[in-house]
Amino acid sequence: MAVILKVLLTAAVILVVFWVVRYRARVSVLKAAVKAAKKTAEGEKTGVPVSLVACPKCGTYNAVGVACACTPKQTT
Numbered sequence: 001m002a003v004i005l006k007v008l009l010t011a012a013v014i015l016v017v018f019w020v021v022r023y024r025a026r027v028s029v030l031k032a033a034v035k036a037a038k039k040t041a042e043g044e045k046t047g048v049p050v051s052l053v054a055c056p057k058c059g060t061y062n063a064v065g066v067a068c069a070c071t072p073k074q075t076t
Contacts (some may be wrong), residue, residue, distance in 0.1 A: 052061040053066040062068050 031034060051064045053064050054061055055070060058070040059069060060070070
């Protein structure tokens with residue numbers, strides 16, 4: 001009877017260690033992903049703000065000085 005308990009206890013310890021190692025690996029991957037996302041978000045925050053103007057024909061907003069897609073280009 002004692003031998004069976006020792007085997008079961010050893011198996012339980014091995015499973016717990018296996019689960020802890022898997023959990024730590026997942027956490028480290030998630031930490032790296034969060035760190036990369038924060039770095040990307042910080043890079044996007046440093047962009048220059050752009051003023052937008054509504055198109056009088058269709059109402060879509062475009063950057064100042066950029067022609068809207070609804071107006072055909074004039075060729076000379």
